[in-house]
Amino acid sequence: MSDAVDPAVAxxxxxxxxxxxxxxxxxxxxxxxxxxxALLVLADAVDAATSQLLEAxxxxxxxxxxxxMPESLQDRxxxxxxxxxxxxxxxxxxxxxxxxxxxxxxxxxxxNGLQIRQVRVPMGVIGMIYEARPNxxxxxxxxxxxxxxxxxxxxxxxxxxxxxxxVTALRDSLAAQGLxxxxxxxxxxxxxxxxxxxxTARGYVDLVIPRGGADLIQTVVRExxxxxxxxxxxxxxxxxxRAADLQMAEAITLNxxxxxxxxxxxxxxxxxxxDVAGDFLPxxxxxxxxxxxxxxxAPEIQGYAAAAGAAYDLASETDFATEWxxxxxxxALVADLDDALRRIRQFxxxxxxxxxxxxxxxxxxxxxxxxxxxxxxxxxxxxxDGGEFGFGAExxxxxxxxxxxxxxxxxxxxxxxWIVEGDGHVR
Amino acid sequence: MSDAVDPAVAxxxxxxxxxxxxxxxxxxxxxxxxxxxALLVLADAVDAATSQLLEAxxxxxxxxxxxxMPESLQDRxxxxxxxxxxxxxxxxxxxxxxxxxxxxxxxxxxxNGLQIRQVRVPMGVIGMIYEARPNxxxxxxxxxxxxxxxxxxxxxxxxxxxxxxxVTALRDSLAAQGLxxxxxxxxxxxxxxxxxxxxTARGYVDLVIPRGGADLIQTVVRExxxxxxxxxxxxxxxxxxRAADLQMAEAITLNxxxxxxxxxxxxxxxxxxxDVAGDFLPxxxxxxxxxxxxxxxAPEIQGYAAAAGAAYDLASETDFATEWxxxxxxxALVADLDDALRRIRQFxxxxxxxxxxxxxxxxxxxxxxxxxxxxxxxxxxxxxDGGEFGFGAExxxxxxxxxxxxxxxxxxxxxxxWIVEGDGHVR
Numbered sequence: 001m002s003d004a005v006d007p008a009v010a011x012x013x014x015x016x017x018x019x020x021x022x023x024x025x026x027x028x029x030x031x032x033x034x035x036x037x038a039l040l041v042l043a044d045a046v047d048a049a050t051s052q053l054l055e056a057x058x059x060x061x062x063x064x065x066x067x068x069m070p071e072s073l074q075d076r077x078x079x080x081x082x083x084x085x086x087x088x089x090x091x092x093x094x095x096x097x098x099x100x101x102x103x104x105x106x107x108x109x110x111x112n113g114l115q116i117r118q119v120r121v122p123m124g125v126i127g128m129i130y131e132a133r134p135n136x137x138x139x140x141x142x143x144x145x146x147x148x149x150x151x152x153x154x155x156x157x158x159x160x161x162x163x164x165x166x167v168t169a170l171r172d173s174l175a176a177q178g179l180x181x182x183x184x185x186x187x188x189x190x191x192x193x194x195x196x197x198x199x200t201a202r203g204y205v206d207l208v209i210p211r212g213g214a215d216l217i218q219t220v221v222r223e224x225x226x227x228x229x230x231x232x233x234x235x236x237x238x239x240x241x242r243a244a245d246l247q248m249a250e251a252i253t254l255n256x257x258x259x260x261x262x263x264x265x266x267x268x269x270x271x272x273x274x275d276v277a278g279d280f281l282p283x284x285x286x287x288x289x290x291x292x293x294x295x296x297x298a299p300e301i302q303g304y305a306a307a308a309g310a311a312y313d314l315a316s317e318t319d320f321a322t323e324w325x326x327x328x329x330x331x332a333l334v335a336d337l338d339d340a341l342r343r344i345r346q347f348x349x350x351x352x353x354x355x356x357x358x359x360x361x362x363x364x365x366x367x368x369x370x371x372x373x374x375x376x377x378x379x380x381x382x383x384x385d386g387g388e389f390g391f392g393a394e395x396x397x398x399x400x401x402x403x404x405x406x407x408x409x410x411x412x413x414x415x416x417x418w419i420v421e422g423d424g425h426v427r
Numbered sequence: 428m429s430d431a432v433d434p435a436v437a438x439x440x441x442x443x444x445x446x447x448x449x450x451x452x453x454x455x456x457x458x459x460x461x462x463x464x465a466l467l468v469l470a471d472a473v474d475a476a477t478s479q480l481l482e483a484x485x486x487x488x489x490x491x492x493x494x495x496m497p498e499s500l501q502d503r504x505x506x507x508x509x510x511x512x513x514x515x516x517x518x519x520x521x522x523x524x525x526x527x528x529x530x531x532x533x534x535x536x537x538x539n540g541l542q543i544r545q546v547r548v549p550m551g552v553i554g555m556i557y558e559a560r561p562n563x564x565x566x567x568x569x570x571x572x573x574x575x576x577x578x579x580x581x582x583x584x585x586x587x588x589x590x591x592x593x594v595t596a597l598r599d600s601l602a603a604q605g606l607x608x609x610x611x612x613x614x615x616x617x618x619x620x621x622x623x624x625x626x627t628a629r630g631y632v633d634l635v636i637p638r639g640g641a642d643l644i645q646t647v648v649r650e651x652x653x654x655x656x657x658x659x660x661x662x663x664x665x666x667x668x669r670a671a672d673l674q675m676a677e678a679i680t681l682n683x684x685x686x687x688x689x690x691x692x693x694x695x696x697x698x699x700x701x702d703v704a705g706d707f708l709p710x711x712x713x714x715x716x717x718x719x720x721x722x723x724x725a726p727e728i729q730g731y732a733a734a735a736g737a738a739y740d741l742a743s744e745t746d747f748a749t750e751w752x753x754x755x756x757x758x759a760l761v762a763d764l765d766d767a768l769r770r771i772r773q774f775x776x777x778x779x780x781x782x783x784x785x786x787x788x789x790x791x792x793x794x795x796x797x798x799x800x801x802x803x804x805x806x807x808x809x810x811x812d813g814g815e816f817g818f819g820a821e822x823x824x825x826x827x828x829x830x831x832x833x834x835x836x837x838x839x840x841x842x843x844x845w846i847v848e849g850d851g852h853v854r
Contacts, residue, residue: 384847388854
């Protein structure tokens with residue numbers, strides 16, 4: 001239970017949200033061609049603002065440096081000419097995607113002659129709460145505009161100057177195009193209370209999407225009264241079954257852990273069927289160690305880790321529930337498939353779980369019984385991604401069951417409306 | 428902000444929820460034929476328990492009577508042999524519906540050969556919080572079982588004995604069939620704290636659906652940290668356009684208001700284009716008055732109401748935002764379609780809005796611009812109903828935009844899972 005939001009901040013947020021709502025009504029009626037044209041002009045506006053963006057970003061970085069910001073965060077925050085060009089290009093890519101709005105999802109003519117159809121329509125006003133990644137600012141604006149939604153952005157304060165410059169470029173361009181600038185709103189005042197006011201602005205905001213670390217997401221889920229889509233926490237397992245092709249298992253484990261260890265679809269835990277431990281563990285541990293992966297191992301793995309000269313420690317219970325965000329991996333033996341399923345139920349976060357096996361029945365049981373957004377057979381967990389799935393864009397990976405599950409793209413930013421046409425029908 | 432839940436009650440609820448989770452894992456894997464067979468046996472068990480059910484219901488009614496329960500609530504609570512038979516029949520009807528689980532929603536083979544498909548799967552554990560309507564107990568149990576979910580029921584305390592008898596019959600029958608009785612769990616202890624514990628049992632409960640009056644729904648929406656589907660508050664408008672067929676408009680208005688005035692898809696407000704007021708209002712007011720409808724009128728309608736000898740009063744601003752749940756209707760004039768759209772934005776609850784018009788362009792604007800679960804053209808608002816839409820069953824009518832909007836049936840009780848099959852694919 002937390003303190004009430006400062007009423008002045010709440011009024012500031014609902015005022016901005018009312019403006020965004022007004023803008024959203026215009027966006028909802030724009031045909032695809034107009035939205036695509038607008039996105040291309042916005043992309044040019046971002047390109048044209050490159051020098052201002054880099055200046056603002058330098059200010060943020062300087063502030064970060066003097067506050068002792070870690071290098072990994074500086075890297076996320078940093079813009080250069082190439083990154084600005086990539087951000088602009090992302091808007092052009094969104095323009096090229098199909099428009100979800102207006103799709104007839106289903107429909108029929110009822111026995112009484114009433115014609116009913118369920119049509120995809122924009123959500124309205126979407127709140128994005130995220131950390132200091134400037135590309136999210138523009139991606140979210142582009143995806144929301146394309147799906148006919150206004151967006152209220154609440155980025156990390158460390159990127160304050162960069163986000164201000166980005167959103168100014170976008171809003172100026174919208175206004176110059178005769179479109180409502182309040183289609184893209186940046187929450188700049190009010191500190192944490194503004195974020196809390198955004199999460200509780202029921203009736204003003206239709207959906208809140210948090211993107212960032214576990215703390216941010218848990219806070220939003222706990223405090224929000226606006227519907228939320230929870231994204232991205234991934235304690236993903238690779239389970240190497242007794243019937244696995246061990247060479248394939250090694251390649252998948254290595255890829256899942258080391259290809260991009262900081263992201264949510266990287267593997268955090270390796271489960272190995274005890275019948276193949278003797279054949280598999282020496283090789284995979286040597287390969288992981290060779291890639292600089294530190295291991296957190298169950299007691300029965302210690303001998304293998306020591307023999308391979310790997311960097312390791314004895315895993316605590318917590319280690320098996322940890323998203324490492326880096327070159328670390330927990331490793332445990334399992335007695336059988338049931339044991340693997342039990343561990344995944346206990347420690348998994350419902351993001352992505354993979355089995356490596358040539359046993360058809362093990363694969364069938366794994367895909368049927370694992371409760372996760374994505375279940376992989378003989379493939380790296382890294383494939384859980386909107387781009388890889390062919391969606392062309394991604395606003396996050398939902399780990400909840402309501403509305404969206406797995407990689408979310410444009411259709412997930414819409415809702416539906418039933419349209420019923422009659423001829424004086426009464427009951 | 429409310430007080431913390433009694434820890435003993437929280438432990439009671441999470442204990443029940445863990446049992447339900449265990450049961451849900453079994454349900455999730457049951458093929459349709461087994462679920463349908465179980466539903467038919469459950470229906471027979473309800474029939475066979477008729478005398479115990481009527482006894483328990485008589486106890487509840489007696490308690491209600493001595494507590495001064497209003498007749499309308501007594502009627503909702505009351506069971507007789509016919510109603511018990513209808514409750515049992517509803518389970519057989521659910522058995523006859525298609526199974527949503529296992530449906531492949533979409534899928535493709537990616538350029539790299541990975542095969543991906545999105546498959547419908549059960550939610551897991553669903554919490555239902557509702558008032559004293561015994562039929563909801565059995566309907567929810569049947570729909571959840573059919574969709575592979577376990578359900579935790581928290582019905583109104585006024586129906587405590589009836590719900591106990593119903594759930595005992597269902598659980599005994601499940602056990603006798605060798606199925607987990609915890610597929611259907613009744614929250615009987617802990618009072619209001621138990622309901623609050625259910626709403627905040629994140630990780631234990633996947634979805635909470637409140638069904639009942641505005642207060643109940645608002646409480647759940649405000650206090651729940653488990654995802655919620657908001658149902659059923661309906662301030663529905665009928666807008667009679669300048670180009671309406673006035674005889675049709677009269678029939679639709681009458682049907683929408685008087686066919687079943689207590690339900691959420693009944694009309695609560697009539698908006699009349701001022702150009703047809705003179706022709707339309709005398710007739711419709713006389714017809715409404717003849718059906719016993721009391722009017723709450725804008726000042727410019729007073730003359731018509733008085734001339735027709737209708738029961739009326741001058742409407743307050745609040746009256747236009749009121750769900751009457753009875754034979755009452757607010758009436759206002761509008762200057763044009765824009766004015767009607769503005770009033771619907773201001774007072775509507777996003778449930779069902781209807782226009783009566785022969786003007787194609789007015790109908791197109793109305794369906795495009797009204798932001799509601801269902802938008803009707805030349806049809807009564809009463810058609811917003813799972814049964815009418817051909818869904819065969821309904822667990823409520825969602826008035827939110829996330830996950831489900833409008834009448835909800837079996838597919839809305841499911842989520843999806845991506846299954847990705849490779850051949851050693853890595854990135």
